[in-house]
Amino acid sequence: MKNRPTAPATDLPQTSDVGCDDMTFRVEICAVWPGKSIRQEILVTRGQTIDHALIHEGLSEALRQAAREAKAIGVFGEPRERSEPLMPGDRIELWRGLIADPKEARRERAKIETKARAKARLERQRAKRAHKQNWRAGSV
Numbered sequence: 651m652k653n654r655p656t657a658p659a660t661d662l663p664q665t666s667d668v669g670c671d672d673m674t675f676r677v678e679i680c681a682v683w684p685g686k687s688i689r690q691e692i693l694v695t696r697g698q699t700i701d702h703a704l705i706h707e708g709l710s711e712a713l714r715q716a717a718r719e720a721k722a723i724g725v726f727g728e729p730r731e732r733s734e735p736l737m738p739g740d741r742i743e744l745w746r747g748l749i750a751d752p753k754e755a756r757r758e759r760a761k762i763e764t765k766a767r768a769k770a771r772l773e774r775q776r777a778k779r780a781h782k783q784n785w786r787a788g789s790v
Contacts (some may be wrong), residue, residue, distance in 0.1 A: 679691075689712050699732065
């Protein structure tokens with residue numbers, strides 16, 4: 651009979667289980683508010699969520715305040731829920747609310763541009779009329 655390898659002892663941890671609970675990795679948290687840009691890297695453990703990272707004890711007070719004021723949160727530009735687990739190397743982005751409705755802002759800019767174009771057109775027409783009158787009078 652051939653020698654068979656013995657089965658691993660059940661009281662010893664399997665290689666796939668070693669370090670799973672204690673594995674830490676870096677994530678970056680950043681926020682851009684008017685007049686300030688904040689960025690910080692922290693160490694989190696596997697299984698922690700975005701919410702856990704935002705209350706991390708090593709987080710600066712400025713980022714804690716930004717997290718409280720944030721209207722939405724994303725990871726690498728994609729919207730995410732606070733309950734989603736983190737992956738190694740994630741960049742958590744804190745997004746502030748919009749200052750103005752983009753559609754309304756576009757309408758306002760269009761109104762201003764339309765008025766500016768109309769004013770420029772009137773100025774060109776006046777200049778053209780003045781040139782014709784001067785030409786008829788023989789001064790041109």
